[in-house]
Amino acid sequence: MNLEKILAISGKPGLYVLKVQTRTGFVAESLLDGKKITVNLKSNVSLLSEISVYTYEGEKPLAEIMDKIAAKESNGAAISHKEDNATLAAYFKEVLPDYDEERVYPSDIKKILNWYNMLEAKGLVVDEEPAAGAAEETPAVVEEEAVAEKTKKAKKVKE
Known part of the structure; x- marks a missing residue:
């Protein structure tokens, strides 16, 4: 994301x-x-993109957490940020099991879920894997085209 x-x-x-x-x-x-x-x-x-969430092992970028929420929800909407704190904490624990419960407050979880749902409603929650796959195929296609170009030039020189 x-x-x-x-x-x-x-x-x-x-x-x-x-x-x-x-x-x-x-x-x-x-x-x-x-x-x-x-x-x-x-x-x-x-x-x-500059916001991170505290975990017991360090900090995780917000984009990574939003990707985990998207994976959990199949790029659909998450639970409402208006749920009670216990429900929100349990949900967030499923998404990010090692988040620091002493440093990440319920208000932070509410804000993250609210932001995620806003982005999802606008269609900004997208799976970036196909784009990465397409990027990996592009160099191979370019390389094949370059080889074909060199072959054409070599044939012209021989003729």
Whole structure:
């Protein structure tokens, strides 16, 4: 899952997509209603790609956790972030068994599940494996084309 241009802006509901960077800040588009807003550099903004979750072995990137939720839900919606804390903790434990229960609060789990469901509703939860597979096939195709090109040139030189 690519979270490179997805933003969480403090004091603003929902998630935003970074559209354009300006001299004094940037323009972002809301995933909730599609409205564009300007955000100055003084605002507290977090890129989702930079967020990590504490585990007992270190930190796991949010994208990796969202991929695990997507795998668990077959790229469908996760449970609601409005469930009670015990249900949310049990669900998150299934997704990330080694998360640090003392440092990851129920509010963090709610936020992650809310963000995941927002991204899923907009169709941004995609399985990236086919794209990786296609990328692996591309060099072979390019190499075959290069060999065919060299063969054609060699035949022309001989003639």
